[in-house]
Amino acid sequence: xxxxxxxxxxxxxxxxxxxxxxxxxxxxxxxxxxxxxxxxxxxxxxxxxxxxxxxxxxxxxxxxxxxxxxxxxxxxxxxxxxxxxxxxxxxxxxxxxxxxxxxxxxxxxxxxxxxxxxxxxxxxxxxxxxxxxxxxxxxxxxxxxxxxxxxxxxxxxxxxxxxxxxxxxxxxxxxxxxxxxxxxxxxxxxxxxxxxxxxxxxxxxxxxxxxxxxxxxxxxxxxxxxxxxxxxxxxxxxxxxxxxxxxxxxxxxxxxxxxxxxxxxxxxxxxxxxxxxxxxxxxxxxxxx
Numbered sequence: 176x177x178x179x180x181x182x183x184x185x186x187x188x189x190x191x192x193x194x195x196x197x198x199x200x201x202x203x204x205x206x207x208x209x210x211x212x213x214x215x216x217x218x219x220x221x222x223x224x225x226x227x228x229x230x231x232x233x234x235x236x237x238x239x240x241x242x243x244x245x246x247x248x249x250x251x252x253x254x255x256x257x258x259x260x261x262x263x264x265x266x267x268x269x270x271x272x273x274x275x276x277x278x279x280x281x282x283x284x285x286x287x288x289x290x291x292x293x294x295x296x297x298x299x300x301x302x303x304x305x306x307x308x309x310x311x312x313x314x315x316x317x318x319x320x321x322x323x324x325x326x327x328x329x330x331x332x333x334x335x336x337x338x339x340x341x342x343x344x345x346x347x348x349x350x351x352x353x354x355x356x357x358x359x360x361x362x363x364x365x366x367x368x369x370x371x372x373x374x375x376x377x378x379x380x381x382x383x384x385x386x387x388x389x390x391x392x393x394x395x396x397x398x399x400x401x402x403x404x405x406x407x408x409x410x411x412x413x414x415x416x417x418x419x420x421x422x423x424x425x426x427x428x429x430x431x432x433x434x435x436x437x438x439x440x441x442x443x444x445x446x447x448x449x450x451x452x453x454x455x456x457x458x459x460x461x462x463x464x
Contacts, residue, residue, distance in 0.1 A: 176236065178273045181225045187216055190227075190235045194255035198262050198294050200286040201252045204242060215242060223249060226273045228266060236260055239270050244349055247282045262294060268301045271459075280461040290453045304459040311440050312454075313430045315447040318420035322413045331358065331367035331379075338376035339369065346397040357381055357395070368414060370398070370407050377402045380411040384423050391419045393430040412446055 181187050196202055205212055219225055219240040227238040237260065239253035251274070254267050275284060286304060288295035299306075322328075331339065340354040352360070361367055364386065370378040378398035384391040393415055398407040412430075419428055430448060434440055440450070 176228050176230055178226060178228055178270060181227050181235075181238070182220055184213065184217055184220065186235075187220070187225055187238065187240075188212070190238055190257075191216075191255050193258070194238070195258050195260075196255055197292075198267075198298065199253050199255055200288055200295070201242070201250045202289075204250055204252055204287075216240070218243070219252075223274060223278055226270055226277075228270055237266060237270055239274055241274065241284065247279060248285070249278075249283065250285050250287070264297050264301050267298050271302055275459065275461055282460065284459040286457040286459070287454045288457075290455055292452075295455070295457075299457045302459055303464050304457040305463070306435075307456040307458045308433050308435050309437075309456065310454040311432050311434065312451045313432065313440075313443055313448040314427055314451040315416065315430070315449070316427050317447040318417055319413055319446055321417055322410050324410055325414065327370050327372050328368050328411065328414045329371060331361065331369055335369055335371075335376050339367075339379060342376065342379065342397055342399060343395065347395060351395070366415075366418070368411060368418075370411055375399075378407040378411050380415045382415045382419060384419060384425065386423050386425060389425045389427070391423065391425050391428045393428065409446065412443075416446060 191205070205215065216225070219242060222243055223241050225238065225240040228236045230236055234257075236257050238255045239251065241249035241251045243249050251271070254270060256262060271284075275282070284304075285307070286295070286299065287310070290309070336358070339358075343354045343357070357367060364384045366382045366384075368380050368382070369376050376399075378396070380396040381394045382391060383394050393412065396408060396411055396415075398405075398411070416428060419425060429451070430443075432440060432443070
């Protein structure tokens with residue numbers, strides 16, 4: 176068995192389509208649309224490269240790739256295994272090291288695995304990656320009613336533009352809608368609520384409604400760091416839930432939160448949210464080992 180770099184898109188795509196993916200990181204980063212998949216894979220071929228273990232007949236046994244999202248920062252997708260091959264920690268480590276050693280030691284390689292559904296802990300331990308945080312995907316089906324401080328929450332107004340942009344850009348850095356994109360999207364199904372107090376914008380929540388699917392999503396929300404632990408975020412979320420359930424014919428609302436604190440996540444039970452699924456995030460940086 177040897178390690179090689181693959182450059183043939185069709186060979187890579189065919190293997191992924193027929194492979195065992197139960198140990199694959201960032202599996203959901205492979206888009207469903209064929210054109211998007213092809214574009215992502217072709218970019219990965221160029222940078223950082225697609226690496227594979229092959230047998231004596233040059234048949235692929237295991238494959239790994241990564242998607243670049245910032246300079247020296249990648250999301251690792253894989254490993255994908257031939258269906259007649261059992262997951263092997265040592266082989267995974269060897270293959271990943273081929274990928275990692277092709278880039279500077281300061282490069283960040285990020286992993287994401289679905290808790291309870293995937294095997295990953297031993298893989299992460301052996302390459303000495305570190306746990307970063309967990310993305311919790313929550314769901315609720317109930318309206319918890321109006322809030323006490325409803326007078327502090329209002330629809331977005333252009334007068335709040337600078338404050339909203341600054342808070343959004345300081346909170347969300349990668350793979351997100353920009354503040355301008357959010358504002359431009361506002362219509363009967365996309366709503367931006369802000370929490371105003373003492374003439375200051377102290378928080379916001381952006382709600383997207385898909386009435387044809389009978390659901391909605393709290394896409395972004397944040398409160399200013401100077402006013403945390405004052406109930407602002409919960410007031411905004413409660414308002415968005417009540418508005419969505421009372422205004423539209425929907426039966427569920429989705430919401431994602433990123434945290435290391437399971438106790439904090441459990442607090443969202445007070446708003447009727449339950450964990451739908453969760454993704455554990457890990458990071459590998461050679462220079463940190």
